[in-house]
Amino acid sequence: xxxxxxxxxxxxxxxxxxxxxxxxxxxxxxxxxxxxxxxxxxxxxxxxxxxxxxxxxxxxxxxxxxxxxxxxxxxxxxxxxxxxxxxxxxxxxxxxxxxxxxxxxxxxxxxxxxxxxxxxxxxxxxxxxxxxxxxxxxxxxxxxxxxxxxxxxxxxxxxxxxxxxxxxxxxxxxxxxxxxxxxxxxxxxxxxxxxxxxxxxxxxxxxxxxxxxxxxxxxxxxxxxxxxxxxxxxxxxxxxxxxxxxxxxxxxxxxxxxxxxxxxxxxxxxxxx
Amino acid sequence: xxxxxxxxxxxxxxxxxxxxxxxxxxxxxxxxxxxxxxxxxxxxxxxxxxxxxxxxxxxxxxxxxxxxxxxxxxxxxxxxxxxxxxxxxxxxxxxxxxxxxxxxxxxxxxxxxxxxxxxxxxxxxxxxxxxxxxxxxxxxxxxxxxxxxxxxxxxxxxxxxxxxxxxx
Numbered sequence: 524x525x526x527x528x529x530x531x532x533x534x535x536x537x538x539x540x541x542x543x544x545x546x547x548x549x550x551x552x553x554x555x556x557x558x559x560x561x562x563x564x565x566x567x568x569x570x571x572x573x574x575x576x577x578x579x580x581x582x583x584x585x586x587x588x589x590x591x592x593x594x595x596x597x598x599x600x601x602x603x604x605x606x607x608x609x610x611x612x613x614x615x616x617x618x619x620x621x622x623x624x625x626x627x628x629x630x631x632x633x634x635x636x637x638x639x640x641x642x643x644x645x646x647x648x649x650x651x652x653x654x655x656x657x658x659x660x661x662x663x664x665x666x667x668x669x670x671x672x673x674x675x676x677x678x679x680x681x682x683x684x685x686x687x688x689x690x691x692x693x694x695x696x697x698x699x700x701x702x703x704x705x706x707x708x709x710x711x712x713x714x715x716x717x718x719x720x721x722x723x724x725x726x727x728x729x730x731x732x733x734x735x736x737x738x739x740x741x742x743x744x745x746x747x748x749x750x751x752x753x754x755x756x757x758x759x760x761x762x763x764x765x766x767x768x769x770x771x772x773x774x775x776x777x778x779x780x781x782x783x784x785x786x787x788x789x790x791x792x793x794x795x796x
Numbered sequence: 797x798x799x800x801x802x803x804x805x806x807x808x809x810x811x812x813x814x815x816x817x818x819x820x821x822x823x824x825x826x827x828x829x830x831x832x833x834x835x836x837x838x839x840x841x842x843x844x845x846x847x848x849x850x851x852x853x854x855x856x857x858x859x860x861x862x863x864x865x866x867x868x869x870x871x872x873x874x875x876x877x878x879x880x881x882x883x884x885x886x887x888x889x890x891x892x893x894x895x896x897x898x899x900x901x902x903x904x905x906x907x908x909x910x911x912x913x914x915x916x917x918x919x920x921x922x923x924x925x926x927x928x929x930x931x932x933x934x935x936x937x938x939x940x941x942x943x944x945x946x947x948x949x950x951x952x953x954x955x956x957x958x959x960x961x962x963x964x
Contacts, residue, residue, distance in 0.1 A: 572824045572827075574823060577825055600825045603850060604850070604890065604947065605949040605963070606888070607905075607911055608905065611911035636951075637886060637951065638961045773857075775855045777964040778864055784865050785863065786862070786863065787865075
C-alpha cells in the first residue's frame with residue numbers, strides 16, 4: 524500500500540517535467556524565458572527519437588544556450604539507444620547549467636544504463652554537497668531513493684557492509700517512502716553476507732509489500748542456509764508460480780539488481796527433485 | 797526516327813534500372829540504414845526503416861529465447877580473453893531485429909572509462925561482433941498486436957580485455 528502511495532506521489536516526476544517558464548521571467552532572464560516558451564510549445568511535436576524533434580530542441584538551444592532543459596531532452600533518446608558518448612555530452616551540459624535539476628538524473632542513468640557505479644556514487648556525493656543535508660530525493664524514474672541506489676552501487680563495487688549501512692539508514696528514516704524493491708535488495712545483501720535470519724525478516728516484509736518471484740526465491744535460499752528443507756521447497760515452488768504468473772521484477776529498459784530468471788528457479792527445482 | 801526512339805527508350809529503361817535509389821536521411825536518432833559495404837543483402841526489414849521501433853517500446857525489454865542468461869552464456873563460452881590487453885571501457889553493438897527474429901545491420905562504438913570515444917583492438921571487437929551475429933534466439937516484438945522490426949543493442953563492459961558485464 525505504501526508503495527502505491529509512493530508511485531502516486533511520484534507520478535508528476537515520472538511524467539513529463541517541463542520547467543516553469545515564469546520562473547525565468549521573474550528572474551529577469553527574458554532569453555531563457557523565450558527558449559522555455561518555445562520548448563513548451565514544441566515539446567510534444569514528434570516522437571523523441573524523431574530527428575525533427577531533435578531539431579526543435581536545437582532551436583531552443585539556439586534561442587538560449589544557457590537553458591538546460593533541451594540538452595536533457597536530446598540526451599534522453601541517446602541513453603535509451605545505449606549511445607554513451609552522445610548521451611554524456613548532452614547530459615553533462617544540462618548538469619553544468621542546472622546541477623540542482625539534472626545531477627540526480629545523471630546519477631540515476633549512469634549506473635542503470637552503463638553499469639557506471641563509481642560515476643553514480645560521484646554524482647550522488649556532488650548532490651549531497653549541493654543539498655547541504657537536505658534530502659537528495661528519488662531517481663529520475665522514481666523507482667528508488669538515491670540512497671538506495673548508493674547502496675546498490677556500493678554492493679556492485681564489492682562494499683556490502685557499507686551498502687547495508689546506507690540502505691538501513693535510508694529505510695529507517697521516518698519520511699522514507701518504501702519503494703517496490705527496497706526490502707528485497709536489503710534482504711539479499713544480508714543473505715549474501717550469511718545472515719539468513721535477518722534476510723528472511725526483510726524478505727517477509729517484501730512479501731507483505733509486493734510479493735514477487737524474486738523474494739520467494741531468495742527466501743528459499745535463506746531457508747536452505749538454515750537447513751530448513753521444507754520451507755526451502757515451499758518457497759521455490761511459490762517462486763515458480765509467481766514467475767509464471769508474471770509477478771516478478773520488471774523494467775522496460777534494463778536488467779535490475781537481484782532480478783532472477785526462469786533458469787535460476789529451474790536449477791533449484793532440479794536439485795530438489 | 798524509329799531507331800532514335802527505340803534507342804532513347806532502351807537508354808531510359810537501362811537508366812531506370814541502374815540508377816541507385818538515394819536513401820533519405822535517417823528519420824530517427826541513432827537510426828541504422830542499409831549500407832551495402834557493411835550489411836548482408838539477405839537481411840531485410842519487414843516494414844521499412846521508418847517503422848522500426850525500439851526494443852523497449854512494448855515494455856518487455858530484451859526478448860531472447862532463454863532470456864539474458866542465454867546471451868551471457870554464449871559470450872562466456874565463446875569469448876577468448878586476448879593476451880596482454882589492458883583496454884577498459886564500454887562497447888556497444890547496435891543492430892536491427894526484423895519481424896521474423898533475424899538480426900542484421902550491426903554497428904559498433906566504443907568508449908573509455910571517461911566516456912570518450914575509443915577504438916578497441918580488433919581481437920576484442922571482432923570476437924564481440926562475431927558472437928553477437930551468431931545469436932539466433934531474438935524474439936520478434938509485438939506492439940499493439942503487430943509484429944514489428946526493432947532496434948536492439950548489447951553493451952559490453954570491458955576491464956583489461958575481459959567482459960565483466962553485459963547490458964541491458
